[in-house]
Amino acid sequence: MSAEQVARSHYRRRRLLVEALAAVAKRLWLRVDPADIARSWTTQLAELVALTNATQIAAARSADEYVDEVLDAQGINPSPAGRLMAASVAGVASDGRPLASLLYEPAIRALSAVGAGAEVDRALAGGFAALDTMVRTQVADAGRAADQVALVSRPAATGWVRMVVGRTCGRCVVLAGRRYSWQADFDRHPHCDCIAVPAGEDTADDIRTNPRAWFNRLDEIEQNRQFTVAGAQAIRDGADIAQVVNARRGAFGLTPAGARITADEARMLRGGRDRGRLQVSDVFGHQLYVTTEGTTTRGQAGIRLGARRDRVKVENARYTSAKAPRLMPESIYKIADGNRDEAIRLLRRFGYIT
Template sequence: MSLAEVAEEHAAVRRRYARIVADEAVRLWGQVDAANIAGSWRVLLLRLLVVLTGAQQAAAGRADAYLDEVLDVQGVDPTAVARVDPAALAGVASDGRDLADLLYQPVISTLVGIRSGMAVGQALAGGGASLDMITRTQVADAGRVADQVAMVARPQATGYVRMLVGRSCSRCAILAGRRYGWSAGFQRHPRLPVRLRAHPGPGGHGR
């Protein structure tokens, strides 16, 4: 496969993981008891937590193989000084908090909406939208961080190239193809996974 195809496939698999979790989140959120929103979600949340944690680990688990392949396609030595531990990036939110606490946030926003006069159905719909964004983002972030860890572990990979995922806004389009050092980050829109294409340094040598 070409370099672009390797990156596209990597991103596509990760999106599938996120979609599976988001679909399960929709299914479980639909079972919330409107008369006992907090109590019913505490039970349902535990099921979603298992699915989300598994998807995070699966997404993170692709990083080493991806970096090996994307560097090999470029004729760069993919030898790593360490390997990613996918379990270390699963079961925790990307901001460091407990993942279960993050998954409870839609309940809080729903109850706040109801108390401010919003119809119960409307408030629940808003909570569901928030849950969808949370689950997709957490899967994407676990994979993104794993890619960055795997890149740092390979001395020949000194940076990455930003690529577009699906339809993109004009601001993102302008940044497409730009190379960033491995430690450089950038702002991204919610729900959109970052796709990293590891890139060797000048002449393919070390940092």
């Protein structure tokens, strides 16, 4: 198979996982009692958290195989410096807090809407819309984070190319086919279907996409959907696609998976709070994103940190908590500052690869 075929097959497998989890989330949300939203959703939450965590692991588990296959399709020997620990990118929301905290937010959203005077059915519909976006985004983010960890662990992959799949959107089309360095963040939006295709120095040309060619392949209805009626007409009249997209308000909001989220996402995911478990901290002189999740000795990072420890009680169980913060993968790439060996060392230290 070509690199593009490998990437599309990888996307389809991940998509099946996302759709299966979204279907379960919908089924569980339909059990919510309109007269007792908080309690009834809490009774469903444990099952959804466990399934979301398991789906994140399943999405991440294929990353090593995917990167090996896509590099092999380009005639590049993968030669990994380490193998991904799939569980290391699971169990944590995109803002760094536990999944349970995130997945309870739809109930808060629904209750807030009722408190503001909305009909219960409409409030529950809004809560479900938030839940659907959450579960889809968390699985996709975990998968993308795993793909990049696997890429960084293979020094022959000098970068990656952004490939658009599915129906996509104008924001992504203007980025289609662009080549990025190995440490570059993957910018995405909720429900984004784009994927990163690992590449060598002068390979993966076959999956590069010309935005104008992509636009010309669409029928007029789809052009209007992706770029708005006025925007699509401007492009048909000869306007530059990037200029049209960037002039629209909807062009903003692409952010890296697994570390930073848009203001709109933050309001939805955090229920109005300033932040979750993900924090900006000064680490070795850099302002980096860290999380407190996964730093107990029951987590991979906690096992490896080797920092001074203290005992804390959580729900009558004893955990050993590491004082050092756990770096998110995106922050590891930044602190490595282009040094691939240092990035691999830090990924290993913080439990992302073996």
